[in-house]
Amino acid sequence: MTPLVLCFGGTFDPVHTGHLAIARAVRDALHADVHLLPSADPPHKGPTHASAEQRARMLDLAVEGEHGLIVDRRELRRAGPSYTVDTLRELRAEYGPHAPLVWMVGGDSVFGLDSWHRWRELFELGHLLAIDRPGSPIDPDALKARAPEVHAELEPRWCRPAQLHALPAGGFAEFPLGEERPESSTALRRRIADQAPGWRDWLPAPVADLIAASGLYGRPVP
Ligand SMILES: Nc1ncnc2c1ncn2[C@@H]1O[C@H](COP(=O)(O)OP(=O)(O)OP(=O)(O)O)[C@@H](O)[C@H]1O
Numbered sequence: 395m396t397p398l399v400l401c402f403g404g405t406f407d408p409v410h411t412g413h414l415a416i417a418r419a420v421r422d423a424l425h426a427d428v429h430l431l432p433s434a435d436p437p438h439k440g441p442t443h444a445s446a447e448q449r450a451r452m453l454d455l456a457v458e459g460e461h462g463l464i465v466d467r468r469e470l471r472r473a474g475p476s477y478t479v480d481t482l483r484e485l486r487a488e489y490g491p492h493a494p495l496v497w498m499v500g501g502d503s504v505f506g507l508d509s510w511h512r513w514r515e516l517f518e519l520g521h522l523l524a525i526d527r528p529g530s531p532i533d534p535d536a537l538k539a540r541a542p543e544v545h546a547e548l549e550p551r552w553c554r555p556a557q558l559h560a561l562p563a564g565g566f567a568e569f570p571l572g573e574e575r576p577e578s579s580t581a582l583r584r585r586i587a588d589q590a591p592g593w594r595d596w597l598p599a600p601v602a603d604l605i606a607a608s609g610l611y612g613r614p615v616p
């Protein structure tokens with residue numbers, strides 16, 4: 395069986411324990427490495443709080459010593475918005491026509507998929523694997539009501555994660571995480587800036603240490 399190429403793109407501003415829990419669960423269930431790809435210039439977000447290199451560095455610290463989680467800086471080497479269609483095209487050229495490429499996204503991203511750059515082409519290049527997020531369960535009825543064009547595109551592609559091995563691209567599957575993860579980078583940045591009790595709880599320890607030492611996100615350097 396051809397191994398899956400699992401890709402998890404994000405702004406990671408900063409990476410949090412929810413991202414890591416998702417990456418580990420998908421790695422373990424689908425028996426393949428997960429490539430974490432920080433966006434240089436995330437298409438749907440304003441300016442980031444940490445630089446691209448700082449966000450990538452935090453990812454390095456978060457996965458240090460862990461098997462099967464790999465930081466991929468390819469989007470940092472491109473100019474302009476970090477469109478996923480361009481990244482998948484690069485990966486397809488690198489892995490060849492037969493490798494099953496899988497792009498992982500949180501449920502919130504699925505509802506807005508039709509606003510992504512050349513979004514229908516994503517399915518010519520790879521599969522999409524969606525992870526439930528509080529407030530954005532991957533439910534066909536909710537999708538039909540809130541994002542009918544996305545629903546129409548996904549309906550014939552809907553399959554189980556284990557079926558993604560069968561083809562190089564074109565599938566859509568929902569990953570059963572078990573328990574939804576509450577973390578969000580936006581809420582986390584606020585906690586850090588406010589020095590809220592437990593601000594470290596959603597951070598891998600080495601990332602929390604770097605933030606504390608550098609004053610990133612507004613926390614004063616002691
Ligand atoms: N708690 C979560 N549950 C499921 N998916 C998540 C969760 N947090 C992030 N993701 C997904 O991970 C990917 C990268 O997320 P990103 O780096 O933007 O962090 P974020 O927590 O979503 O940030 P923000 O709070 O600014 O939206 C996106 O596809 C997002 O939907």
Ligand SMILES: O=C(O)c1ccc[n+]([C@@H]2O[C@H](COP(=O)([O-])O)[C@@H](O)[C@H]2O)c1
Pocket residue numbers: 402403404405406431433436437438439476477478479503509510511
């Ligand atoms: O290609 C696009 O138009 C596009 C639009 C929104 C998001 N993405 C990608 O989806 C991933 C998660 O995005 P975000 O904004 O939640 O960090 C990240 O890799 C982004 O580059 C891509």
